[in-house]
Amino acid sequence: MNGPSDPQAVLTYPHSPSTPEELSGAALLYFERPIVLTLPPQAITEPSQWFFGELNSVTASWRTAFDRIFFQWRAHQDAFRRLWTLLSPLDGSAFKVIWLVYPANDAALRDAQTLIDASSLDASTIDSIVDEVHGASELLRHIAVEKAAEAFQTRDLGSLFEYCEAVFSSADTIRTLLRQAYFLRLLHVEKLQREGAGFLLTNSRLTRLFDALPINVAVPGASDDLTDPLAWEVFRQILSHYLDPLTPESVHRILRIRSTKTELLGRFRAKCQQHARDLPAIKSYDELPSTVAKFVEDNLRDEIMELLEIDRSALKSLAVDLGGSEKTWIGAGLMLRGLTEGGTILTMAGAITAIGTFGAKAFKAAAERRQKLTASAYQLVYLLEKRKL
Numbered sequence: 001m002n003g004p005s006d007p008q009a010v011l012t013y014p015h016s017p018s019t020p021e022e023l024s025g026a027a028l029l030y031f032e033r034p035i036v037l038t039l040p041p042q043a044i045t046e047p048s049q050w051f052f053g054e055l056n057s058v059t060a061s062w063r064t065a066f067d068r069i070f071f072q073w074r075a076h077q078d079a080f081r082r083l084w085t086l087l088s089p090l091d092g093s094a095f096k097v098i099w100l101v102y103p104a105n106d107a108a109l110r111d112a113q114t115l116i117d118a119s120s121l122d123a124s125t126i127d128s129i130v131d132e133v134h135g136a137s138e139l140l141r142h143i144a145v146e147k148a149a150e151a152f153q154t155r156d157l158g159s160l161f162e163y164c165e166a167v168f169s170s171a172d173t174i175r176t177l178l179r180q181a182y183f184l185r186l187l188h189v190e191k192l193q194r195e196g197a198g199f200l201l202t203n204s205r206l207t208r209l210f211d212a213l214p215i216n217v218a219v220p221g222a223s224d225d226l227t228d229p230l231a232w233e234v235f236r237q238i239l240s241h242y243l244d245p246l247t248p249e250s251v252h253r254i255l256r257i258r259s260t261k262t263e264l265l266g267r268f269r270a271k272c273q274q275h276a277r278d279l280p281a282i283k284s285y286d287e288l289p290s291t292v293a294k295f296v297e298d299n300l301r302d303e304i305m306e307l308l309e310i311d312r313s314a315l316k317s318l319a320v321d322l323g324g325s326e327k328t329w330i331g332a333g334l335m336l337r338g339l340t341e342g343g344t345i346l347t348m349a350g351a352i353t354a355i356g357t358f359g360a361k362a363f364k365a366a367a368e369r370r371q372k373l374t375a376s377a378y379q380l381v382y383l384l385e386k387r388k389l
Helices: 046-055 063-090 106-119 123-129 132-152 157-168 171-182 190-194 206-212 227-243 248-260 262-281 285-308 312-324 327-341 344-358 360-368
Strands: 010-013 035-038 095-098 198-201 215-217 373-375 381-383
Touching (some): 046 132, 063 248, 132 157, 206 344, 227 262, 248 262, 344 373
Parallel strands (some): 010 198, 198 381
């Protein structure tokens, strides 16, 4: 099977949301299987604890820059735990949490740089793609897990602190390592691909990288499979008005829907999928908001009122919002272009698969030869991020 029309699991990629604002409640309803959240980078090994303990005695000037990274990492851990607690009534049914294990050593950072180089994007563009909080967490893990493990074997604190000084005494070095560290997770998706995973993309700015990589996607009938990510976009835009941002009340509303309205939810999802199959006929992106608003009024009125337990006045307000909010439809417009033009979405789907299949070095070699790799398989990609591209 070249492209999974019913992925076994949908993984938040390349990193998980860590705040309620970053995760749409619709994602906890659209997918029949639990979506997969991944723990932020962890630093709980014995060498990590040894490193943190010895760090207390360090007063060198590089500590200021190191502490900024450390506190970003710790805040990231705390934020994810709060989100997990908020979602706990849905744990196991609507989502599950896994701990991804992948290298963050020097060799892995070099591979990340190789992938960056293959894109030929300049440093400022790469910086605009990187999510700094997640990059900082990955950089902390590189030092507190990988480099600490190397030093722990001989209890060589001197070399470890020298490395920290070399890194955190230079703003350019910090920035380079933040770029490399952020891309570590992109390089290690092959296990998930073998399980047939699709991806909920949490950083839409990655489209710039995927578009720049030397790759062609050659999968017959691929655009037919991509209808489901567009159906998800329609589904999300409708339900997010009532579920987002996530609160204890909306989490319990989701729980009630999943527990008592599964048949109704299935009909609602199926109608969004049917509507998505009709959307490629739209000639202009500008038609999309009014088209979906009319679809809601003509086809989903009863399901939405029963599913969300709202009255007709609230439903009318939803239709007005859907028809008039152009900014709301940025993601859906991207999906529409990807379907009708065979562009960005398919490139993302193929690029994610190809990175796991070929590896960073193959991309760099292709770029140097001015050739393109051909992806003959892909993973479904759903946009999760709601920010303007």
